[in-house]
Amino acid sequence: MAACATGPGRDALRQMIATVRTRKDPSPVHATPVAYDEMLGLANQVPPAAAYAQIERWLANTPREELLRKRGEAELLFRRIGITFAVYGEGGDPERLIPFDIIPRILAQAEWQRLATGLTQRVRALNAFLADVYGGKEIIRAGKIPEALVVQNEARRPIMAGFKPPGGIYTHISGIDLVRTGPDKFYVLEDNCRTPSGVSYMLENREAMLRLFPRLCHRHRIAPVAHYPEELLTTLKEAAPPNCPGEPNVVLLTPGPFNSAYYEHCFLADEMGIEVVEGADLLVQDKRVYMRTTAGPKRVDVIYRRIDDEFLDPQVFREDSLVGVPGLMSAYLAGNVALANAPGGGIADDKAIYPYVPDMVRFYLGEEPLIANVPTYLCERDDDRKYVLEHLDELVVKLCKGSGGYGMLVGPHATAAERADFADRIKAKPGDYIAQPTLALSTCPTLVEAGVAPRHVDLRPFVLSGKDVRIVPGGLTRVALREGSLVVNSSQGGGTKDTWVLEGEGPLEAAISQEQQQC
Amino acid sequence: MLSRTADCLFWLARYMERAGNIARGLEVASRMASVAGDEAGEEEVWRSLLVAAGCDYGFFEKHERAVQDKVVHWLVFDEENPSAIASCLAAGRSNARSVRTALTVAMWSTLNDTWNELRKLPPAATEGEKLPGFLEWVRERVLLFNGAAHDTMLRDEAKLFVQLGTMLERADCTSRLLDVRHEILEPTADGAVAHAQWQALLRSVSAGRAYQWVYRDRLQPKKIAELLILRPELPRSLMACLSDVAQTLETIAVGQGGRRGECHRLAGELQSRLHYGRIDGILKGGMHEFLTEMIERTAVLGSEIEAFYIKA
Numbered sequence: 001m002a003a004c005a006t007g008p009g010r011d012a013l014r015q016m017i018a019t020v021r022t023r024k025d026p027s028p029v030h031a032t033p034v035a036y037d038e039m040l041g042l043a044n045q046v047p048p049a050a051a052y053a054q055i056e057r058w059l060a061n062t063p064r065e066e067l068l069r070k071r072g073e074a075e076l077l078f079r080r081i082g083i084t085f086a087v088y089g090e091g092g093d094p095e096r097l098i099p100f101d102i103i104p105r106i107l108a109q110a111e112w113q114r115l116a117t118g119l120t121q122r123v124r125a126l127n128a129f130l131a132d133v134y135g136g137k138e139i140i141r142a143g144k145i146p147e148a149l150v151v152q153n154e155a156r157r158p159i160m161a162g163f164k165p166p167g168g169i170y171t172h173i174s175g176i177d178l179v180r181t182g183p184d185k186f187y188v189l190e191d192n193c194r195t196p197s198g199v200s201y202m203l204e205n206r207e208a209m210l211r212l213f214p215r216l217c218h219r220h221r222i223a224p225v226a227h228y229p230e231e232l233l234t235t236l237k238e239a240a241p242p243n244c245p246g247e248p249n250v251v252l253l254t255p256g257p258f259n260s261a262y263y264e265h266c267f268l269a270d271e272m273g274i275e276v277v278e279g280a281d282l283l284v285q286d287k288r289v290y291m292r293t294t295a296g297p298k299r300v301d302v303i304y305r306r307i308d309d310e311f312l313d314p315q316v317f318r319e320d321s322l323v324g325v326p327g328l329m330s331a332y333l334a335g336n337v338a339l340a341n342a343p344g345g346g347i348a349d350d351k352a353i354y355p356y357v358p359d360m361v362r363f364y365l366g367e368e369p370l371i372a373n374v375p376t377y378l379c380e381r382d383d384d385r386k387y388v389l390e391h392l393d394e395l396v397v398k399l400c401k402g403s404g405g406y407g408m409l410v411g412p413h414a415t416a417a418e419r420a421d422f423a424d425r426i427k428a429k430p431g432d433y434i435a436q437p438t439l440a441l442s443t444c445p446t447l448v449e450a451g452v453a454p455r456h457v458d459l460r461p462f463v464l465s466g467k468d469v470r471i472v473p474g475g476l477t478r479v480a481l482r483e484g485s486l487v488v489n490s491s492q493g494g495g496t497k498d499t500w501v502l503e504g505e506g507p508l509e510a511a512i513s514q515e516q517q518q519c
Numbered sequence: 520m521l522s523r524t525a526d527c528l529f530w531l532a533r534y535m536e537r538a539g540n541i542a543r544g545l546e547v548a549s550r551m552a553s554v555a556g557d558e559a560g561e562e563e564v565w566r567s568l569l570v571a572a573g574c575d576y577g578f579f580e581k582h583e584r585a586v587q588d589k590v591v592h593w594l595v596f597d598e599e600n601p602s603a604i605a606s607c608l609a610a611g612r613s614n615a616r617s618v619r620t621a622l623t624v625a626m627w628s629t630l631n632d633t634w635n636e637l638r639k640l641p642p643a644a645t646e647g648e649k650l651p652g653f654l655e656w657v658r659e660r661v662l663l664f665n666g667a668a669h670d671t672m673l674r675d676e677a678k679l680f681v682q683l684g685t686m687l688e689r690a691d692c693t694s695r696l697l698d699v700r701h702e703i704l705e706p707t708a709d710g711a712v713a714h715a716q717w718q719a720l721l722r723s724v725s726a727g728r729a730y731q732w733v734y735r736d737r738l739q740p741k742k743i744a745e746l747l748i749l750r751p752e753l754p755r756s757l758m759a760c761l762s763d764v765a766q767t768l769e770t771i772a773v774g775q776g777g778r779r780g781e782c783h784r785l786a787g788e789l790q791s792r793l794h795y796g797r798i799d800g801i802l803k804g805g806m807h808e809f810l811t812e813m814i815e816r817t818a819v820l821g822s823e824i825e826a827f828y829i830k831a
Contacts, residue, residue, distance in 0.1 A: 256617070257616050257617050266619050269620060270620045281521055281523050291521060292523070293520055293521055293522055294521075294525045294680075295778060296831065
């Protein structure tokens with residue numbers, strides 16, 4: 001081990017992590033409870049979680065400078081490939097890199113299996129709910145969910161009523177955001193059934209790790225993720241209308257280069273070998289969709305659309321949409337083209353509908369939910385609102401329509417003035433707000449300037465629904481890089497980590513010689 | 520292939536070629552200006568460069584006289600001039616950005632690096648003695664881009680549309696360079712005065728040595744005209760460029776099961792005229808008239824290609 005003596009060593013590493021964890025929370029009223037660390041547990045347990053045994057040793061034996069140098073290499077890699085995320089309205093260069101943390105987040109095979117089963121269950125229920133909402137509305141008649149919440153919901157698309165997409169699938173690609181508070185405690189924070197993004201980071205993060213740390217990766221026997229584009233293409237082909245002759249022509253519809261996720265659109269299309277089209281590249285004739293090619297119009301069967309419902313078709317939704325395709329919905333409703341995800345899927349991931357998802361699981365599947373919801377207060381309900389207004393300093397308040405961490409109050413970290421402002425907003429429009437307890441989100445060891453420190457993380461697995469439900473092991477781990485911050489969104493200073501689901505029992509024991517080479 | 524992709528690749532190639540051609544024009548003009556003798560002659564050199572580049576109107580709206588530093592700035596940096604080298608690179612890059620998946624990494628990084636470097640240059644970078652070095656850099660970057668396209672692109676329609684753009688723009692450029700100098704190639708031109716101009720003209724299409732290889736003779740205006748218009752060996756002659764366009768269009772048509780349109784007919788017509796044409800006949804009918812028609816027909820060919828493949 002002599003060659004590795006320049007690393008901080010296990011005790012020092014634990015000291016670094018422990019110091020941050022016991023630091024007094026700056027908010028005067030309610031300190032955030034001590035978070036569960038995915039490597040060290042609640043009380044710096046010895047030994048660490050089995051899945052992290054190798055990572056702990058690696059971190060203890062690698063000097064800070066070496067880790068920072070590797071991080072620099074990773075950044076260079078990402079910049080060269082041009083993986084950027086656009087942040088608008090804040091001045092400066094809108095093309096930014098999402099910070100990448102080189103310390104992986106690890107899930108044991110058994111942990112992942114439980115999650116995968118729970119995710120499959122949840123997405124099946126969401127699809128069943130959508131079919132019901134646009135069909136017989138049985139869940140409303142059974143009194144499990146208030147009618148007004150569904151009928152008056154802005155995300156509902158009345159035009160979809162009575163239409164059944166091929167296979168009865170509405171949300172082909174779902175991003176389910178999970179958080180963790182203990183060894184076995186995972187919660188669904190929110191569902192994304194519209195156009196969830198981030199999967200390209202999941203893929204590129206793995207590529208970067210394999211290039212930067214080939215040995216460490218090898219030793220961990222990580223379940224691969226690189227087949228995601230193939231699984232996605234299979235799912236999209238399975239969504240093709242039944243009248244589609246032969247091999248379906250699948251395209252990806254993007255709003256264009258100025259969209260924040262344009263890089264991801266090109267990346268996925270490239271990986272799947274399909275065309276990236278803009279609205280103007282498509283035309284509708286006799287309720288059939290064609291793309292304009294150099295050899296004349298070519299029929300399109302499946303559209304993986306990465307533009308929002310409102311902009312899909314100016315004849316049906318927003319008239320001023322320049323990125324959509326006039327007549328697209330008529331072709332869709334005639335069953336001549338498939339859209340993934342189906343329009344109107346947003347009603348299933350609406351924050352006001354979210355509290356009812358466990359009931360959906362029971363109602364449609366007759367099963368108990370395997371992954372719980374975060375307890376949620378609906379400000380619309382008198383009792384709930386009263387509780388929320390009295391406990392603003394403990395709760396996280398969210399705008400039902402908000403996304404990306406905007407329009408959100410983290411009570412314990414907010415000032416009195418901010419809380420008062422939110423109280424007024426809630427009273428003015430109670431239906432727009434929900435509140436949840438401030439969870440002690442789990443932390444993972446993360447590289448910061450001073451060395452290794454715990455930072456809060458979440459997880460977005462991507463669930464594909466076609467003839468089968470397919471989930472690539474893991475997902476995108478987002479990490480709140482600011483100390484103590486619970487907001488992981490990339491638009492709010494969040495970063496990402498590679499997520500490792502281990503095959504088999506755990507990492508291989510490293511031989512000493514390998515260990516030294518790794519250093 | 521998507522029409523929009525074809526459109527972006529076609530124009531990306533045209534803009535890159537145009538940037539290189541503007542640099543070539545500037546190189547020749549600054550050389551000719553230095554041997555022009557008097558101020559009036561110098562101004563004439565710069566004025567005819569503006570005409571050849573097709574951006575004299577815009578220039579004279581802004582400036583009174585065609586003096587070197589004004590013309591150079593107009594043709595290199597001025598964003599109001601869509602044919603300025605900086606504008607060409609910016610337009611090329613924005614075309615490239617919207618079809619990233621159709622470009623190879625080598626093409627994109629060449630273009631992106633060039634654009635980034637040019638953006639950082641101070642206006643003084645083209646002053647006086649720095650000008651030749653700068654122009655050489657531009658030409659080299661365009662060569663690198665063309666090489667990247669040639670070496671790294673898949674042999675499919677995407678590459679063919681890049682090829683079409685490059686060759687059509689190049690044909691247009693050669694016609695224009697010749698046209699503004701047509702008097703020096705008329706049989707009546709004074710050999711002693713014109714010799715330096717002949718040399719400069721050949722240089723502008725990288726044909727100084729080529730002339731000797733093809734003719735092994737003293738410079739003669741008729742042979743220079745023949746070389747630049749009719750000889751298939753010279754890569755920038757009208758014949759070479761337009762027959763390349765015709766062949767490329769044919770390859771695309773074959774790949775699409777024989778689908779052809781007006782652009783194919785017109786390209787074939789232009790190619791035959793050059794293939795079977797004689798320089799004596801062209802001079803007899805008037806070189807200026809011939810070149811004006813070629814410029815026009817090339818422009819029509821460009822619109823026909825767009826009408827058939829892109830805007831259909």
